[in-house]
Amino acid sequence: MGNSPATVTKGETIACNDAKAPRTERGRRTLRKLLDAAAVEFGEKGFHEASVSSITRRAGVALGSFYTYFDSKDALFRALVADMSEKVRTSARSALHDGMDALEIERAALAAFLRFAAEHKEIYRIIDEAEFVDPASYRQHYETIAARITDRLAAGVAAGKFREGLGELEAWALMGMNVFVGLRYVVWGGAEKTPDEVAARVNRLLAEGVLKH
Template structure:
């Protein structure tokens, strides 16, 4: 899906070439504070009940400084969805290394995502709300993840580990499974199964299928 938090000054790309993107270390730290505070605020209250003034108080940033970085609460929400998407990507990527087999890659990527989601359960509420607050961001989030899975499936096919013909359909199906096992076993909770246990179970399903042999 390294460090899932990243350095305090690290900020994921925000909505393309944002003209308000900070150019100084101090500015990047302030933006990071705003994004982290927004994740807490939106995660607890939802988009409509969250307020810019509450977000800036959480961040310890002057209200007027907010508009140095964002034009509105909507703009901040879009940036937060992009930021969370990037964190999901880096959390998975940090778990992968040279020499892993195709199935091992899927297991490690899912386990890393589940660990990230366990630490940032608000990601589910925020991404779900994006479907209604900013449908374009919502769609981009899932299309980007599916594209990465699709690339991994093609690489697995090329290596001979996976069967030929795997494509977009299989990528979206695998992504859906990953999202919902995260919801069930991480967000809703299950003390008996760790993220590694869940990822191993999904990996067995990928390897063996469900049909009796």
């Protein structure tokens, strides 16, 4: 089994912990097709109703070729969760640039996540299902995101922008807020708020809290 991401195109990677890492560009493209098709299939039908044959049809890949890359539907699902986690990371990172202060970084990272979720609403169903299909993947997904937020908070403290004492607990609280505003305003929709507007409101909450000054 491959344990490192497989490069597809410049700037794009596939998390392959549960995939047999392909050695050719054609193989990497095929793996990408399978993961993309799996995201749609699992997102529409859920893990138990989804089938390998349907995923390969969506991907335009021969059924037998599936096992060149994955040992089972479970392995594909785990790889997909890891792949989505990586996409969340890269979408946030792409929105950041030098010169942003700590609060700007949180706003931009959340806005980028909300835009990603708007284009990939299936991520919520797939990650939620992971709690029961593969609890280790579910936990790793959130622990990885929380660790990144913890690092950002620490950087903000070091820069003198955030108060002392922020750490893992605050990172999990911030992550929970981000996840649920995404659910409400992106997945469920109907609120007519753009990702930037939602991120700005959350950013104001971070900056000002809820107490009347």
